[in-house]
Amino acid sequence: MSKKGRDGLEPEIIISTLKHTNIPTLLVEGTGDVGIYRWLEKRLGVGKVDILQCGGRSDLLEIYSRRGEFDTKPVVFLADLDDYIYFGVNIKYNEIIFTSGYSIENDIICDNSIDYLFDESEKSDFENALTRMIEIYSEKVSRRSSDPSEDLALHPSTYYDFERSAFITSNIFEQYQKDELWFDHIKADPKILIRGKNIVSLYAAILSRTSRQSKFSKANIVEIHLKQSALPMPIARTLVKIRYKFRALGIAI
CATH class of the missing domain: 3.40.50 (Rossmann fold)
Structure with missing residues (x-):
């Protein structure tokens, strides 16, 4: 290569x-x-x-x-x-x-095949952070439709503290408020429609936090998916x- x-x-x-x-x-x-x-x-x-x-x-x-x-x-x-x-x-x-x-x-990563690694609290964190990501991202996509320079990168640590399992005070919630039309569209299939690196970062933020005995990086998460028997x-x-x-x-x- x-x-x-x-x-x-x-x-x-x-x-x-x-x-x-x-x-x-x-x-x-x-x-x-x-x-x-x-x-x-x-x-x-x-x-x-x-x-x-x-x-x-x-x-x-x-x-x-x-x-x-x-x-x-x-x-x-x-x-x-x-x-x-x-x-x-x-x-x-x-x-x-x-x-x-x-x-x-x-x-x-769209097939949810590593979600089994989450315990109940981690699953809740993932769902909460993903929902908020969809809200913020929906407004980003809306802006992108008229402004190609709008950046669709969105790391979950900008709005969620994964060590405390809580949203953090951030002006991003004031800057980006939910666009209803795009929110409904993206919510239907977020792992396909949201920028992939954002989703991988969300998985990694939970699966690599300090309280975990076993930790998985972004590269690990992608590799696990690629090494499944059924792609x-x-x-x-x-x-x-x-x-x-x-x-x-x-x-x-």
């Missing part, structure tokens, strides 16, 4: 590389999800597919817009839906494989789509 630190390779370097290789290549965003990409590489077959990480979503979309420069090469694009999950995908990106949820993390349907579906795209290019993966 080729990469350049956290941020991936520069678009010009990637395009030049693609022009001079016949190795089947999966182009991904490359925003720090190295463990997930390594898992993908193993699933697809080490040595069968080269995974190239871009410097993020905008770089991947730029390279996609220039795919005519390497249109004879076996290249497949994989990207997070990001806020397209709320506002729709532009038809010009119809050849990109997008995640089912907001991000690839959502596709991995969550969204990530299993993504694997099928990737294989189908390569087969359409004449590559058996």
